[in-house]
Amino acid sequence: MSNSKTISFGSRAVKTRRRFLKQGIATLASISVVPSQVIRAQSEVRDRNGHLIRPRSVVPSERVRLACCGIGNQGGSDLRAMHATGLAELVALCDVDMGGPHTLKSLRAFPDLPRYQDFREMFAKMGDSIDAVTVGTPDFSHFPIAMLAMSQGKHVYVEKPLTRTFHESELLVRGAKKIGVATQMGNQGHCQDNYNQFKTWVEKGIIRNVREITAHMNGGRRWHGWDPAMSAFPAGESIPETLDWNTWLMTAQHHDYHRDFVRGQWRCWYDFGMGALGDWGAHIMDGFHQFLKLGLPETITPLRIDGHNPLFFPQASTLEFKFPSRGEMPPVKVTWYDGKKNHPRVPEEYGDIKIDRAVKPVNGRVMPAQELPAGKEIYGEDLVFKGHSHGSTLSIIPQSKAADLSPDLLAYPKNPTNHYANFLRACKGIEPCLSPFEVSAPLSQVFCLGVLAQKFNAPLVFDRQTKQITNHAVANEWLKGAPPRKGWEEFYRLV
Numbered sequence: 223m224s225n226s227k228t229i230s231f232g233s234r235a236v237k238t239r240r241r242f243l244k245q246g247i248a249t250l251a252s253i254s255v256v257p258s259q260v261i262r263a264q265s266e267v268r269d270r271n272g273h274l275i276r277p278r279s280v281v282p283s284e285r286v287r288l289a290c291c292g293i294g295n296q297g298g299s300d301l302r303a304m305h306a307t308g309l310a311e312l313v314a315l316c317d318v319d320m321g322g323p324h325t326l327k328s329l330r331a332f333p334d335l336p337r338y339q340d341f342r343e344m345f346a347k348m349g350d351s352i353d354a355v356t357v358g359t360p361d362f363s364h365f366p367i368a369m370l371a372m373s374q375g376k377h378v379y380v381e382k383p384l385t386r387t388f389h390e391s392e393l394l395v396r397g398a399k400k401i402g403v404a405t406q407m408g409n410q411g412h413c414q415d416n417y418n419q420f421k422t423w424v425e426k427g428i429i430r431n432v433r434e435i436t437a438h439m440n441g442g443r444r445w446h447g448w449d450p451a452m453s454a455f456p457a458g459e460s461i462p463e464t465l466d467w468n469t470w471l472m473t474a475q476h477h478d479y480h481r482d483f484v485r486g487q488w489r490c491w492y493d494f495g496m497g498a499l500g501d502w503g504a505h506i507m508d509g510f511h512q513f514l515k516l517g518l519p520e521t522i523t524p525l526r527i528d529g530h531n532p533l534f535f536p537q538a539s540t541l542e543f544k545f546p547s548r549g550e551m552p553p554v555k556v557t558w559y560d561g562k563k564n565h566p567r568v569p570e571e572y573g574d575i576k577i578d579r580a581v582k583p584v585n586g587r588v589m590p591a592q593e594l595p596a597g598k599e600i601y602g603e604d605l606v607f608k609g610h611s612h613g614s615t616l617s618i619i620p621q622s623k624a625a626d627l628s629p630d631l632l633a634y635p636k637n638p639t640n641h642y643a644n645f646l647r648a649c650k651g652i653e654p655c656l657s658p659f660e661v662s663a664p665l666s667q668v669f670c671l672g673v674l675a676q677k678f679n680a681p682l683v684f685d686r687q688t689k690q691i692t693n694h695a696v697a698n699e700w701l702k703g704a705p706p707r708k709g710w711e712e713f714y715r716l717v
Contacts, residue, residue, distance in 0.1 A: 279651065280353050286377070286649045287353040289314040291341050291367050294324030295486060296381055297358020300408065300642070301328055304356060304379075309646035313351055316344045318359075321464040324485055339466045341367050349374055354649050357381060358408070360488040361495045363472045365390040366713040372397045372405075373716045377649040379642075381408040382504035383496050384659065384666035387703035391663040391670070392689070397717045398659040404648035406641070406655040407662035409504040413641040414613030415634070417656060420509035422634035423616070428627070431603035432514055433552050436566040438559040439502035439596040439611075445490040446537055446562065450529035455491075456480045473706040473713065490534045492677050493704075497535035498560040499676075500669045505611040506598055507556070508657070511665045516554060518664060518689070519543040522671050523681040528561060530679045538564040541672045546686075558672065565590045568599060569606050571620040674700055 288310040290301045316338040338344040354377035423429045458478025489495035521544045529537035538561020545554045567587035578591035597610040609616040618624035648655040683693040691698035
């Protein structure tokens, strides 16, 4: 830790952060939108007051100067994957628990990089040396980091789900459109054969007239086994010496520190995470959401909620999303299942899993006798498809129907790149991101609506035009979530 940067939280640092935020506001008010794909060898441009007018472009021959916010667990995995592409030069590490056990692998791998516990301080001191930022922090903290980075002309890679609230996704899309930087959500399988296969099969008419989809993640979750009668958050504990708890909370309302709020446990709570749906939905639902042009649902209905509690996620849930027709595409019902024993019926000849033959088939579907792999079943007009998560490709059920189709019809372009290289190449203007905010934000908003149906254990009616919940006033207020903590309001005023 000999290279650690000492972070000051005194009045001087506060003034620096305020000045930096004001610069961000001025930037968004005056910036010209120039797509990165058409910029070549240009330095950043600022006005006479030092406000950014045009972000620095990264030419194809350069490496992208990358700062990483969140360097343990998934954030650490993102850091190493970005570095492995050879397209990035790591310039700074940032983590509120700098030196915590989950950060040590990254710190040992990059011992000479500047280190920060507060992303605001990092941008204030190193902004001129940063082209792009990864955000691999808890769900609720994605928004302020990404918004401040974009306001300073930085390209942003943000882990899934994009945000914890519907409104934050709206603001990120608005900011990305106005500023013109490269943006990518970290649903890594959205940049592999899964992407090209689904896109091509829709274009060729192999996947057509889909009216029903089931999606599921039935593995154990951190909160499984918790007492549904819990009526209060756990009592506070001593804060670890390595952790800046105040900055960890960011925009969230105050909570006393507890070990069940950090290092992955944040995913259990509505205040911090998005549960199984937000965690896995982006790896399962991304292809059909984009290429079937689903957009936002009209209704979200909780068909099953086991162990409902307003503080943390259910032991099992089944959520039904109904999407209207889109052009020539018919309405679609998407049913999400989570929980260890909460399986959807699957088509006969599904494979990969033991089927309970004692259960009478219903409409050609049977119940699994053991845990399903995470994935989806897509019911088209003529064919049924199954797929797993991340970059796995679809197969046709039964296989005999696939044999009736020509290899040329089933063929699709192969994708030699990966999600991280795609983002970095987009920063350099070589190719567009495949999961930019205009694609990934509506997907994340589907999860936000599903989480509200879980939280309130109530069916919701959503107006796709006004983007309001029309039948549940309290849930509608939660499209924005709780007000930000005092001192963090500025991030919501950057656009």
